[in-house]
Amino acid sequence: MAKTHISFNLNGRPVDVLAEPRELLIHVLREQLAHTGPHIGCETSHCGACTVDLNGRSVKSCTVLAVQAQGGNVLTVEGLATNGTLHPLQEEFMQQHGLQCGFCTPGMLVRAYRFLQENPNPSEEEIRTGMSGNICRCTGYQNIVKAVQHAAKRLQAAGGK
Template sequence: MSDKMHLKMTVNGKQEDLLVEPRELLIYVLREKLNLTGPHVGCETTHCGACTVELNGKSVKSCTVLAAQAQGAEVTTVEGLSTPDDLHVLQKAFREHHGLQCGFCTPGMITRAHRLLQENPNPTEEEVRFGIAGNLCRCTGYQNIVKSILAAAAEMNAAKEAAE
């Protein structure tokens, strides 16, 4: 009898069927078994948010989520936000508004910002700051991160209005 279990989940729109140990953390399955290195391993205690992914439409810190908890789930990493031909609006905004410096927190920050804008498409600066409070950045002082998220929100809202 094997100690491993079958894990079936959808990651960035692709069905995955893996053998994992029940005690394996989602962050390591994503990085080591699926080669999705966007989510970073930072503190391993949920404090920094560098490992943030979306799990069934909610932001989670994948460093403390067992892979087994993702059974049958939909997982989105920062890689799943863009297409092969184009970056996501948030990724472009972070680049254009200097929302990153070293880049270590950026994938988790963008993934969290994505969920924030799904939940609140037109946030205030205060709501953005509150919404990303679980993601730490040691470099930027957050001003340009907030500016990037607000710019992406404005662009996404303008595109939505133009489509209507």
């Protein structure tokens, strides 16, 4: 099948790739752009390991065509830190032990990032609902929720950054 140029911003930098119209965003990110933070788990839109941000919305990149990113903005876990400083969510996932094997973590972090933009001061129940598209096999979720709560407080204190 003929390949087409796809251009978009990836973590704030312009990228241009050649991909077939049927290629999935997760494959282009991992195989062509060496962004292996988004993981491939179920490949059926259930687990959330592949979650990235596309134009300000959380998407499961295993079920998004790469061409859908044309002209858009994609954020992966690799884009959360700023100049080598971890995002408060990343720090709180470490401090609150919000991960064990870490397989779900890149998707959790990117989803939590968007969720806190949508709801900067969430209740525990809202966090659980907002993160319900991301599955973790290890932690039992308690510490993930705690990490999001702590990060929310820090982000609010810092003016939502």
